[in-house]
Amino acid sequence: MMSTPRPNPALTSLNAVPVQDAQLEASILGAILTEPAYYPTAARYLKSAEVFYQAEHQDVWRAMERLAERSVLPGLMDVTLALREQRSRISPAFLLDLTAGPGLHLNFEQRCVSVFDLHHRRKLYQASIGLARDAFDLSVDSREAGSKFRRRLEEMELALPDKKIRTLTESAKEILREMESEKPPFIRSGIRAYDDVIGGYENGCFYIIAARPSMGKSAFVCQNLDGIAVQQNIPAGLLLLEGNDKAMLRRMCTRYGGFSVDDIKQKRITPEQLENALARVHTAPVFIDDTPCTLDRMESRIIRMVLQGAKIVFVDYLQKIRDHRPKVQPTDTVSAISGGLKDLAKTLNIPIVALSQLNRGSESRSGWDKRPVMADLRQSGELEQDADMIAFLFRPEYYGLKEYPEVGFSTANLTEVLIAKNRESAIRTGDDAVVLYHRLAQSAYYSSKGEFEQSAYSMHLQSPF
Numbered sequence: 499m500m501s502t503p504r505p506n507p508a509l510t511s512l513n514a515v516p517v518q519d520a521q522l523e524a525s526i527l528g529a530i531l532t533e534p535a536y537y538p539t540a541a542r543y544l545k546s547a548e549v550f551y552q553a554e555h556q557d558v559w560r561a562m563e564r565l566a567e568r569s570v571l572p573g574l575m576d577v578t579l580a581l582r583e584q585r586s587r588i589s590p591a592f593l594l595d596l597t598a599g600p601g602l603h604l605n606f607e608q609r610c611v612s613v614f615d616l617h618h619r620r621k622l623y624q625a626s627i628g629l630a631r632d633a634f635d636l637s638v639d640s641r642e643a644g645s646k647f648r649r650r651l652e653e654m655e656l657a658l659p660d661k662k663i664r665t666l667t668e669s670a671k672e673i674l675r676e677m678e679s680e681k682p683p684f685i686r687s688g689i690r691a692y693d694d695v696i697g698g699y700e701n702g703c704f705y706i707i708a709a710r711p712s713m714g715k716s717a718f719v720c721q722n723l724d725g726i727a728v729q730q731n732i733p734a735g736l737l738l739l740e741g742n743d744k745a746m747l748r749r750m751c752t753r754y755g756g757f758s759v760d761d762i763k764q765k766r767i768t769p770e771q772l773e774n775a776l777a778r779v780h781t782a783p784v785f786i787d788d789t790p791c792t793l794d795r796m797e798s799r800i801i802r803m804v805l806q807g808a809k810i811v812f813v814d815y816l817q818k819i820r821d822h823r824p825k826v827q828p829t830d831t832v833s834a835i836s837g838g839l840k841d842l843a844k845t846l847n848i849p850i851v852a853l854s855q856l857n858r859g860s861e862s863r864s865g866w867d868k869r870p871v872m873a874d875l876r877q878s879g880e881l882e883q884d885a886d887m888i889a890f891l892f893r894p895e896y897y898g899l900k901e902y903p904e905v906g907f908s909t910a911n912l913t914e915v916l917i918a919k920n921r922e923s924a925i926r927t928g929d930d931a932v933v934l935y936h937r938l939a940q941s942a943y944y945s946s947k948g949e950f951e952q953s954a955y956s957m958h959l960q961s962p963f
Contacts, residue, residue, distance in 0.1 A: 519613070578593060683700070706854050707851060722851070723812070724750055743786040747776070813853065857874055870890035889915050
């Protein structure tokens with residue numbers, strides 16, 4: 499015999515009265531009725547009538563919106579007539595009461611923000627109720643329930659007042675402010691030769707660093723983290739899907755101790771040497787998440803880092819993000835990951851830098867043709883489309899290429915950074931690649947004429963390469 503389902507206490511115990519402040523809503527409407535010039539300020543935050551909780555206040559706001567559409571500022575008389583035209587039950591006496599409140603024009607913009615915040619909280623409440631129902635409904639797939647909840651949160655994020663369409667005039671003013679500011683508009687990696695080519699990492703952009711195994715992808719990220727977080731004190735996040743946080747920290751501290759990772763593992767250094775090196779990096783604002791990651795958790799992991807203060811996020815590496823959806827092709831997974839990271843960079847307004855593996859295509863080529871090309875990028879169609887910049891790492895010495903042809907310059911301890919795609923600037927491939935000296939304390943730019951122009955930026959400590 500089937501049992502009668504009992505009411506779920508987790509649902510019935512939720513507060514049924516959403517947060518709201520009728521007096522605060524009334525004060526904003528009253529301020530506009532007495533001084534219509536306040537309406538544009540309010541409209542920047544209060545995008546629709548549903549931002550107000552009280553039904554009467556929603557009617558008044560709709561009347562104001564209709565007047566604004568006709569380029570009429572919503573004063574008391576005009577709003578009264580507009581309400582009459584829409585056959586509203588709102589009386590002139592109700593509008594007069596709105597204008598009678600004390601301090602209507604004090605902290606007006608902040609009060610608009612507060613009303614929107616209450617609306618945002620009500621939306622969160624509604625979304626959480628839906629999540630709770632789905633969580634207790636065993637017929638609903640748990641991953642789908644989580645995905646639906648995150649989509650609701652993303653829609654709410656996009657509706658925030660700062661997410662607005664801007665005019666070219668506003669964008670031009672922002673560019674001029676960036677030029678006049680002493681603070682650079684882009685996040686510099688600290689690798690001078692590389693920064694000179696790409697200009698630094700820009701907010702809202704998605705970057706891919708790709709290479710075959712043993713080319714130094716993780717070491718390159720480590721050098722970026724050092725230049726950004728240690729040298730410039732800019733908070734950075736790392737979604738570390740290969741290795742762990744201790745391995746990354748060991749690699750970072752070798753830059754300051756004059757020893758290798760093997761020296762640490764084999765205990766060929768003293769505790770004091772390690773402690774002195776760790777002291778240089780352990781306080782750096784780096785947030786590392788080294789737990790396994792799935793496609794449906796990727797966004798929440800990165801958002802958590804940004805909430806902690808990260809201004810840039812690195813992903814090491816893209817193909818390690820798992821997809822639990824049934825019967826999904828690898829190309830579809832990479833497409834979803836790539837598109838998700840691109841959208842997330844724009845939504846959060848931060849740079850996201852993802853490492854990626856290259857396929858074995860270059861292994862079948864010989865000589866200098868082993869340099870990576872775009873076709874070597876795994877599932878390259880979507881990655882190439884989504885990325886704002888794509889760079890390949892290549893170590894000629896690894897493939898037995900001992901010196902550069904015609905020039906005769908040794909490739910020992912060199913790593914090329916091939917800028918294969920760069921929406922904002924020039925590309926650097928072949929003999930025009932950026933060249934980094936690894937295990938040496940400097941970086942340089944190599945021109946096709948065979949001239950090595952040493953960078954003005956020179957690390958006085960050991961590189962992680």
